[in-house]
Amino acid sequence: MIKKLTLIFTICLMSILSAQAQSKHESVLKLINLMQQDAMVDKMFEGMSSSFSTQLQSQAKDSTAQVKAKAMMDAMFGSIKGITKKLINEDMVALYEKYFTEADIQSYIRFYQSPSGKKMITVMPDMQKDIMNIMMTKYIPELKTRMEKKEKELKEAEKK
Numbered sequence: 001m002i003k004k005l006t007l008i009f010t011i012c013l014m015s016i017l018s019a020q021a022q023s024k025h026e027s028v029l030k031l032i033n034l035m036q037q038d039a040m041v042d043k044m045f046e047g048m049s050s051s052f053s054t055q056l057q058s059q060a061k062d063s064t065a066q067v068k069a070k071a072m073m074d075a076m077f078g079s080i081k082g083i084t085k086k087l088i089n090e091d092m093v094a095l096y097e098k099y100f101t102e103a104d105i106q107s108y109i110r111f112y113q114s115p116s117g118k119k120m121i122t123v124m125p126d127m128q129k130d131i132m133n134i135m136m137t138k139y140i141p142e143l144k145t146r147m148e149k150k151e152k153e154l155k156e157a158e159k160k
Contacts, residue, residue: 023102024097024102024105025093025097027102027105027106027109028093028096028097028100028105029089029093030109031096031105031108031109031112032088032089032092032093032096034109034112034113034117034121035112035121036121037088037092038085038088038089040124040125040128
């Protein structure tokens with residue numbers, strides 16, 4: 001009798017835990033959808049792809065090399081985009097499930113459904129673009145200068 005009760009209790013407990021896990025999984029998927037992660041990735045890759053394609057094609061020696069460079073970039077970004085979508089829809093979901101409780105996830109869902117959350121989703125791609133521009137115009141040149149200086153110092157130290 002005790003064995004039967006233990007078995008029934010175990011089965012009930014497993015059913016409850018499974019239902020909660022499924023609910024949490026669905027909540028995470030809803031959150032990621034509300035955060036529009038796929039759209040953000042698409043916008044990011046559109047900007048990067050055109051920038052890299054232009055740069056590669058300007059370096060190509062002739063029209064055949066330009067066509068090959070474009071095909072290469074399109075294939076590379078297509079692959080990266082596919083990997084990133086898998087990362088978002090599988091791995092990111094697992095990480096949200098690992099680090100956040102159902103209550104946390106529900107709180108984030110409420111935020112992203114609010115006017116402030118919707119605004120954040122709307123302006124985030126522009127903010128990211130602005131941050132990239134700031135990095136490229138302000139910090140990357142500074143970093144390049146520092147690296148060149150360090151390289152010079154190392155070469156001078158080798159001479160001694």
